[in-house]
Amino acid sequence: MIQVFRGSSRDPVRSESGTVATGYLIGGFAIDAPEGVRYPNSPLILLTHAHCDHICGLANHNLPYACSEFSAKAITQPMEQATLCTHLGFQPPRRPPQEILKDGQTLQGEGFSLEVIATPGHCKGALCFYVPEQKAMFSGDTVFGAGALPSVSLPTSNPQELLSSYEKLSGYEIEKIYPGHGTPFPGKDYIRRLIPILQEFI
Numbered sequence: 001m002i003q004v005f006r007g008s009s010r011d012p013v014r015s016e017s018g019t020v021a022t023g024y025l026i027g028g029f030a031i032d033a034p035e036g037v038r039y040p041n042s043p044l045i046l047l048t049h050a051h052c053d054h055i056c057g058l059a060n061h062n063l064p065y066a067c068s069e070f071s072a073k074a075i076t077q078p079m080e081q082a083t084l085c086t087h088l089g090f091q092p093p094r095r096p097p098q099e100i101l102k103d104g105q106t107l108q109g110e111g112f113s114l115e116v117i118a119t120p121g122h123c124k125g126a127l128c129f130y131v132p133e134q135k136a137m138f139s140g141d142t143v144f145g146a147g148a149l150p151s152v153s154l155p156t157s158n159p160q161e162l163l164s165s166y167e168k169l170s171g172y173e174i175e176k177i178y179p180g181h182g183t184p185f186p187g188k189d190y191i192r193r194l195i196p197i198l199q200e201f202i
C-alpha cells in the first residue's frame with residue numbers, strides 16, 4: 001500500500017552529497033517532492049519540511065501540495081535560510097500550498113488516516129505523518145536510520161526542539177519508519193533509543 005519513490009539527480013554533486021530525497025505514495029497522498037520523482041495519479045503532496053531536496057520536485061509539475069505554515073512562507077517568499085535552494089542550485093517553486101497543515105490534524109484516505117505531527121528541531125516547521133492503521137511513521141529528516149542524527153546546525157535548526165520532538169514521537173506505536181532519505185526500516189522503540197544519543201550530542 002505504501003510505494004517508495006527514490007529521487008534521482010543528473011547533477012553528480014547532488015547525487016554524491018546525499019541530498020537526493022526519497023518520496024512515498026500512500027493512497028491519494030504523496031510524501032515530499034524529491035528531485036526526479038514523478039508520482040502517478042495526481043496525489044496531494046504532503047511536505048515534511050521546506051528544505052529544497054524535499055520540495056524541488058514541485059518545480060517540475062503542478063501537483064497540489066500541503067505543508068506547515070512556516071514551510072509555506074519559506075517556499076513562497078522565498079526564504080533562502082529555510083529552503084537552502086540557492087545553496088544547492090535549485091529555484092524555489094514559489095506557488096502557494098493548497099492547504100496549511102496543523103499539528104494534530106487528521107487527513108482521511110481510503111481505508112487509512114494520516115495524523116499530522118509538528119516535529120521542529122532539524123528545521124522550523126518540520127512535520128511527521130503517522131498512519132495508525134499501519135503503524136507507519138513518515139519522518140522526513142527528523143529521523144534517519146542506523147542511529148544517525150539529522151543535522152541540527154542549519155539556520156532554522158534547534159537541538160532542544162528536536163529532543164522534544166523525539167519525546168513526542170516516542171509516544172507513538174511505530175512498526176516502520178519511512179525516512180526522507182534512504183529506505184524504510186523497522187521502527188519499534190527506535191526513536192526512544194535516539195534520545196540518549198541526541199542528549200549526549202547536545
Ligand SMILES: [Zn+2]
Pocket residue numbers: 049051122123141
Ligand atoms: Zn532537511
